[in-house]
Amino acid sequence: MTEKLSRAQPVEVSKNDGEPRFAHPSEKEFAQILDFYGLRWDYEPRSFPLRWDDDDKVLEMLTPDFYLPDLELYLELTTMKQSLVTHKNRKIRLMHELYPEISVRLLYRKDFHRLLAKFGFGPLIESGVEGIDRVLLTERQINQKVEELGKRISRDYAGKQPVLVGVQRGMVCFMADLMRKLPLPLMMDFMSISDYGGDEHTGVRITKDLDIDLTGQDVLLIEDIVDTGMTLNYLLGHLRAKGAASVEVCALLDKRARRIVDVPIKYVGFEVPDEFLVGYGLDHMEKYRNLPFVAVLRAEGG
Ligand code: IMP
Ligand code: MG
Numbered sequence: 275m276t277e278k279l280s281r282a283q284p285v286e287v288s289k290n291d292g293e294p295r296f297a298h299p300s301e302k303e304f305a306q307i308l309d310f311y312g313l314r315w316d317y318e319p320r321s322f323p324l325r326w327d328d329d330d331k332v333l334e335m336l337t338p339d340f341y342l343p344d345l346e347l348y349l350e351l352t353t354m355k356q357s358l359v360t361h362k363n364r365k366i367r368l369m370h371e372l373y374p375e376i377s378v379r380l381l382y383r384k385d386f387h388r389l390l391a392k393f394g395f396g397p398l399i400e401s402g403v404e405g406i407d408r409v410l411l412t413e414r415q416i417n418q419k420v421e422e423l424g425k426r427i428s429r430d431y432a433g434k435q436p437v438l439v440g441v442q443r444g445m446v447c448f449m450a451d452l453m454r455k456l457p458l459p460l461m462m463d464f465m466s467i468s469d470y471g472g473d474e475h476t477g478v479r480i481t482k483d484l485d486i487d488l489t490g491q492d493v494l495l496i497e498d499i500v501d502t503g504m505t506l507n508y509l510l511g512h513l514r515a516k517g518a519a520s521v522e523v524c525a526l527l528d529k530r531a532r533r534i535v536d537v538p539i540k541y542v543g544f545e546v547p548d549e550f551l552v553g554y555g556l557d558h559m560e561k562y563r564n565l566p567f568v569a570v571l572r573a574e575g576g
Contacts, residue, residue: 424455444498
């Protein structure tokens with residue numbers, strides 16, 4: 275046994291630069307999911323010899339598909355083919371015996387969201403909130419992003435005194451968190467606009483205008499989400515007419531796929547898919563704003 279263990283040494287797999295040659299499309303998809311959630315990965319970095327003949331020649335090896343350095347975890351993805359699963363399970367068992375200090379997991383497709391969730395990443399399948407389909411951005415991901423945006427904005431506005439303008443009510447969480455990351459002598463103000471839809475008016479109307487005079491000011495408009503871009507387009511026109519020295523936009527979420535009016539957004543937190551989102555200020559019929567994460571609302575009847 276001791277002799278056997280001494281032979282049990284991982285072997286580095288030599289690599290070319292550039293995009294790895296994934297053996298299967300699902301591996302590439304998995305890599306993209308890891309990228310999306312900011313988890314670093316290596317594709318097939320090492321092989322683990324599992325069986326030798328009497329001359330120490332390696333007869334069988336396992337080369338796990340991924341290594342996640344942040345989690346110190348090897349992952350072997352598997353398809354649903356039962357014959358392969360049994361075979362791989364045997365190899366994983368051998369690897370646990372021969373390399374007890376190394377974490378390796380066999381991952382079924384349905385498992386990986388759950389695994390990501392456990393480490394605080396990815397779509398938590400059960401958010402525990404009624405009406406929510408899945409969590410799109412966790413509290414931790416949002417915090418990280420707000421911190422990053424705060425650094426960029428602080429750098430860009432160094433020596434200035436920007437006026438943060440929030441459009442009620444969706445930006446409430448984002449603006450409150452972001453402004454505390456800006457060590458600048460800033461001011462803030464709010465405005466309200468009418469919702470679109472409804473039959474008594476046709477366009478956007480200002481229902482509460484700003485109190486601060488924007489003449490000569492550096493204005494940073496804080497938005498929760500930009501969808502068609504129509505709201506933002508209207509607001510930019512309104513703000514520019516007030517004689518500000520500069521007007522820029524910071525939006526936490528960008529639903530770019532639905533853009534109709536091409537508005538310039540200088541600071542974007544996340545690009546999000548075309549789904550109805552709630553939480554962290556975003557509402558559905560005024561509810562869900564207080565969720566600390568951004569989630570996808572379950573489709574009606576779903
Ligand atoms: P736009 O004029 O189409 O860009 O609309 C932007 C506004 O629509 C945002 O400020 C939100 O108030 C609202 N909105 C757009 N998408 C969503 C969503 O997925 N959930 C909640 N509100 C949304
Ligand atoms: Mg809004």
